[in-house]
Amino acid sequence: MSAPSVPGVRRQGRGDRSAPLFAGPVVLLAGLFLVLPMGLALVFSLTEIAPLSGEVGWVGLANFATMAADPTFFRSLLNTALFALVTVPGSMAIGLALALLMNSVLPARPLFRTVVYLPLVISGVAVGLIGSLLFNETSGVLRALALALGLPVVPWQSSGPAAFASVVLITLWVRVGFCMIIYLAALQAVPPELHEAAQVEGASGWQRFHHVTLPLLGPATFFLLIMSVIYSFNVFDTVFVLTGGGPGSATEVLGTYAYDTAFGPARDQGYGAAIGVVVFVLTMVFTLVQWRRSRAARDGAL
Amino acid sequence: MIDRRSLLLGGAGLGAAALGGCAGFTGQGGGEASRGQTTLTFVNWSGDAEKAASDALISRFEEANPDIRVETQTVPYADISTNIDSRFQAGDPPDLFRVSYIDIGLYTSQGVLLDLSETIGARAGEFVPGLYEAVVVDQVPYGVPHQIDTTAVLYRTDAFEAAGITDVPTGLEQAWSWAELAEVAERLKGVTGADQYPFVYNWQAAGAYRWLSWLFQAGGRLLTRGLDAAAVASDEGRRAVEFTQRFFTEEWVARNTSTQATTYASDEFVAGTAAMAFVGDFSLPTIDTGADFEYGVLPMPRDVEAASDLGGNAVVAAADGPNTGAAARFCAFIAEEEQMRRYCEATGQLPTLTALTETELAFEVRPDLMPTFVEQATTLTAEQVRQVTVPAFGRINALLGEELEQAFLGGRDAAATVDALAAAVDGALG
Numbered sequence: 001m002s003a004p005s006v007p008g009v010r011r012q013g014r015g016d017r018s019a020p021l022f023a024g025p026v027v028l029l030a031g032l033f034l035v036l037p038m039g040l041a042l043v044f045s046l047t048e049i050a051p052l053s054g055e056v057g058w059v060g061l062a063n064f065a066t067m068a069a070d071p072t073f074f075r076s077l078l079n080t081a082l083f084a085l086v087t088v089p090g091s092m093a094i095g096l097a098l099a100l101l102m103n104s105v106l107p108a109r110p111l112f113r114t115v116v117y118l119p120l121v122i123s124g125v126a127v128g129l130i131g132s133l134l135f136n137e138t139s140g141v142l143r144a145l146a147l148a149l150g151l152p153v154v155p156w157q158s159s160g161p162a163a164f165a166s167v168v169l170i171t172l173w174v175r176v177g178f179c180m181i182i183y184l185a186a187l188q189a190v191p192p193e194l195h196e197a198a199q200v201e202g203a204s205g206w207q208r209f210h211h212v213t214l215p216l217l218g219p220a221t222f223f224l225l226i227m228s229v230i231y232s233f234n235v236f237d238t239v240f241v242l243t244g245g246g247p248g249s250a251t252e253v254l255g256t257y258a259y260d261t262a263f264g265p266a267r268d269q270g271y272g273a274a275i276g277v278v279v280f281v282l283t284m285v286f287t288l289v290q291w292r293r294s295r296a297a298r299d300g301a302l
Numbered sequence: 303m304i305d306r307r308s309l310l311l312g313g314a315g316l317g318a319a320a321l322g323g324c325a326g327f328t329g330q331g332g333g334e335a336s337r338g339q340t341t342l343t344f345v346n347w348s349g350d351a352e353k354a355a356s357d358a359l360i361s362r363f364e365e366a367n368p369d370i371r372v373e374t375q376t377v378p379y380a381d382i383s384t385n386i387d388s389r390f391q392a393g394d395p396p397d398l399f400r401v402s403y404i405d406i407g408l409y410t411s412q413g414v415l416l417d418l419s420e421t422i423g424a425r426a427g428e429f430v431p432g433l434y435e436a437v438v439v440d441q442v443p444y445g446v447p448h449q450i451d452t453t454a455v456l457y458r459t460d461a462f463e464a465a466g467i468t469d470v471p472t473g474l475e476q477a478w479s480w481a482e483l484a485e486v487a488e489r490l491k492g493v494t495g496a497d498q499y500p501f502v503y504n505w506q507a508a509g510a511y512r513w514l515s516w517l518f519q520a521g522g523r524l525l526t527r528g529l530d531a532a533a534v535a536s537d538e539g540r541r542a543v544e545f546t547q548r549f550f551t552e553e554w555v556a557r558n559t560s561t562q563a564t565t566y567a568s569d570e571f572v573a574g575t576a577a578m579a580f581v582g583d584f585s586l587p588t589i590d591t592g593a594d595f596e597y598g599v600l601p602m603p604r605d606v607e608a609a610s611d612l613g614g615n616a617v618v619a620a621a622d623g624p625n626t627g628a629a630a631r632f633c634a635f636i637a638e639e640e641q642m643r644r645y646c647e648a649t650g651q652l653p654t655l656t657a658l659t660e661t662e663l664a665f666e667v668r669p670d671l672m673p674t675f676v677e678q679a680t681t682l683t684a685e686q687v688r689q690v691t692v693p694a695f696g697r698i699n700a701l702l703g704e705e706l707e708q709a710f711l712g713g714r715d716a717a718a719t720v721d722a723l724a725a726a727v728d729g730a731l732g
Contacts, residue, residue: 049391050412051387051391051408051412052387052390052391052408052409052412052414053390053391053412053414054390054391054392054393132564136558136565137556137557137558138497138499138556138558138570138573138575139497139573139575155557155558156558157557157558157563158556158557158558158560158711159557241564243564244562244563244564245562246560246562246563246564246707247560247562247563247707247711247712248562248704248707248708248711248712249704263383263384263387264700265383265508265696265697265699265700266697266700267383267387267408267696267697
């Protein structure tokens with residue numbers, strides 16, 4: 001353990017020996033609870049684990065070979081991709097629209113801001129439960145509403161596409177607030193002089209948005225894109241509680257499938273870990289590609 | 303072979319080395335050496351009535367055995383397997399836990415349960431034979447068959463009156479045929495509004511195995527006599543799928559009550575969305591607290607046979623641990639006639655001791671309905687029990703849920719469904 005720096009001795013900017021003390025706890029916790037489990041998941045993905053004794057048998061890449069021939073895995077992968085494809089642009093577009101509204105002369109802005117942001121602070125399980133009260137096919141709020149208004153009743157739980165839509169809708173409800181807050185912060189950092197200059201040059205409202213605001217929101221968009229895609233690929237609690245992956249496997253996503261495989265009746269923890277590794281690799285590849293594209297765009301702009 | 307625990311410990315060792323000086327993070331107690339007092343951990347799941355009955359049972363045990371304390375850890379039913387399995391993997395299983403008959407095969411087949419030959423085995427002849435077999439592997443009993451429950455049909459009297467259904471069967475002899483059930487469902491459909499379906503069946507939430515009642519009623523089998531291959535791809539299997547598919551196509555049940563739904567039949571009945579509910583007797587205390595309408599009971603319909611499902615649970619002890627002697631004493635205690643009688647009377651569950659099945663119990667909740675469940679339980683056969691307690695049954699149950707849902711909601715026909723079921727079951731059996 002390094003001694004704390006002695007008072008009176010001139011601090012050396014770079015070689016300050018107290019740095020490890022400050023970094024230590026974070027590195028230790030991240031190592032123990034993030035890096036170590038990830039490393040172990042990678043190891044377990046190459047094994048078969050007996051459900052009770054925990055005996056580990058090496059099977060090499062057999063779990064990945066099983067995956068390549070597993071229709072439920074591909075269904076989950078497709079569902080997850082579709083889920084990301086709808087919720088990521090959807091929540092970002094609605095979040096941006098709301099941020100623009102909140103950044104304007106809307107009355108009672110703090111109230112609206114809070115209302116939109118509030119769902120984000122609710123736990124995913126609670127969101128799922130709220131969703132099941134809304135979407136229950138025989139006793140849900142939406143059914144009562146549809147009957148009262150004379151609209152057709154949607155089979156939110158027993159029809160695959162409708163169940164998928166219910167998961168998307170509830171996710172948008174939660175995620176829009178997050179996108180709005182990030183975009184709002186970015187909008188408030190746009191220098192008003194630029195807008196004034198553009199206005200003087202005769203730019204229309206749309207032109208100012210397209211050529212001034214939007215480019216300056218680039219970093220916020222990049223951040224939201226990465227965070228939202230990671231969220232979408234890891235979605236679990238809401239789906240698990242709201243639909244349990246059903247009907248059939250219509251709303252099964254990689255997160256719920258990995259959990260069911262590892263801890264459900266199949267009790268196949270090695271295969272479950274292998275699915276987790278695939279989720280990790282997919283999000284990692286996406287992040288790297290986006291990061292490179294964003295860096296290239298920035299370098300090109302300079 | 304490496305133990306997963308040693309891998310984890312190896313990893314933890316790295317962390318521990320890094321922790322270095324920061325010792326004493328969470329000092330493990332360990333020092334609580336017993337001064338003549340043993341504490342048993344008992345992992346259980348329970349509704350309110352079961353919890354009260356279980357606590358009372360434990361108090362009586364502690365009174366009779368002052369040197370032993372039993373600490374109950376109640377977990378949700380949905381999490382029980384995850385809880386127990388992870389504790390076994392971590393090398394720290396509970397001394398005692400409750401396990402359903404459909405899951406017990408996994409534990410007995412892995413040799414992790416305490417051999418109860420001296421306590422329970424010595425009294426083998428006192429249990430109902432088919433039920434005793436559920437806890438036995440190679441002549442060794444690995445648990446107490448503590449109670450059973452089975453499904454019968456609850457019905458709303460207001461709905462029956464509205465539909466003019468007066469001919470309600472009271473005993474197995476008068477049980478409806480499948481055709482009669484269909485006719486009743488159609489009549490109920492005519493009077494129940496858009497908010498109420500003719501019935502709800504309890505195959506949701508890990509209850510897919512309850513579909514087997516229809517297969518058994520049709521005279522079919524899930525597994526061959528050798529229990530080593532599927533036998534469901536048969537005329538009887540197709541008949542059972544076809545008939546249960548009609549529940550959905552004819553709108554006798556709500557489409558969100560299929561095998562993979564997250565609802566419970568008893569909750570749907572209490573909420574008023576079904577005129578009849580196929581439910582286990584263990585649900586009666588909860589239903590009776592929640593229902594604000596009159597209801598009665600009738601037996602399961604029958605086809606070529608009468609059949610219902612084997613619900614219920616055994617209490618088992620972990621094979622390795624410092625307290626196996628005390629755990630065995632607890633198992634012996636709860637299998638005593640007096641203790642089983644009081645537990646069953648309080649919870650509306652059925653006993654497994656022949657002496658008790660032959661006497662009338664004073665059930666605390668709706669004693670007027672219980673005789674139908676008691677009579678229904680006589681339709682369980684040892685041959686059916688064998689099929690649902692094979693080690694792979696937990697997995698088979700999950701696959702049943704998946705495959706049946708494709709028939710119920712996905713529109714797959716009966717022949718393709720039983721073929722898929724047979725392939726899935728064969729896969730699970732290995």
